[in-house]
Amino acid sequence: MAEALRLEGLTVRYGDHTAVADVSLEMEAGTIGCLLGPSGCGKTTALRTIAGFERPDAGRVLLQGREVAGPAASIPPEHRRVGMVFQDLALFPHLSVADNIAFGLPRGAARRRERVDELLALVGLPGAGPRYPHHLSGGQQQRVAIARALAPEPAILLLDEPFSSLDVALREQLPRELRGILQAAGITALLVTHDQTEAFAMADRVGVMSGGALCQWDTPYNLYHRPATPFVADFVGLGVRLPGTVLAHGKVETELGLLEGAVPSDCPMGRQVDVLVRPDDIILDPDGQGTAQVEERVFRGADYLYTLRLPGGSRLLSLAPSHNAYAVGTRVTVRPDLDHLVLFPRDGGPACAVEEAPEDPD
């Protein structure tokens, strides 16, 4: 498949501060990518550099194989064929929906009206052309902003926190809808968000950023099941890291007992590691004889998230269906059910590669 975007060693500094540090990634045409990370990690700066609003201090940006920023070129934003949707949507309040969408199209273009109608149909708002932005709901306004950005047929659509101004219900629903719209039209898109649920619902590939660096650029499934660094493991999904010692291939001793299965072959015996334990890896049994204790319980609708305290002081998380509720203080037996082990060496040495993790079903 054709390459839509490539970043090579992209570095952007504001004075002494490195906002984007040596970021490299590639996106294929027609796919959706996402930069995910906490506030200040550099994701907006990376997006703005792709759009042409910031200049790289090192590295290159290539769009459809053409260098648009780097040692060989500095193409201005309007000539990059990039569509941008901003956090606040930035619709023109005094223009109708049709005129908002047509804004980026050449005046007098024969297909102008036709293109607006096409885009309104694409975003599920047929017939909304004569209305004004303030007549529309937040979700509808967002679709108009997307239609406007798509009007000039950009090579890539960049979206900066596109759901942050919407209410909670829309934030659940819109990422999936938007993914459907972009996929139907074969659009390449890159969004930035700090919200993992949005990233996972929207994107084929997600890049987790921290301190300007890209920690891992991978499928959502692999980020969860094969996190490359402790930061990715902590940022994506819930879980704890339990100290352990590698005993032999296939066994790690922890406070939970011997965890078995798929210890990476490059993890030497005796090595001190942290084992990633997700809430879905822990089954709890409230038998009254157990040595673990419920320390906290959080209702999450379909399930409760329990924090469990082991006798040695380590804590675990566990998810259990919400039709049974175990009170704080209940003694429970904890049964680990890990089908592969993700290990991070405690000495900070290179991570042990995760083998035999389940394959990404997609």
Ligand SMILES: Nc1ncnc2c1ncn2[C@@H]1O[C@H](COP(=O)(O)OP(=O)(O)OP(=O)(O)O)[C@@H](O)[C@H]1O
């Ligand atoms: N124009 C600027 N001048 C100086 N420093 C800046 C500028 N823009 C961003 N920064 C700094 O660069 C770092 C990265 O900012 P950036 O906005 O890219 O992060 P972000 O991950 O998008 O955060 P947020 O989610 O809060 O927008 C931050 O430390 C920020 O304070």
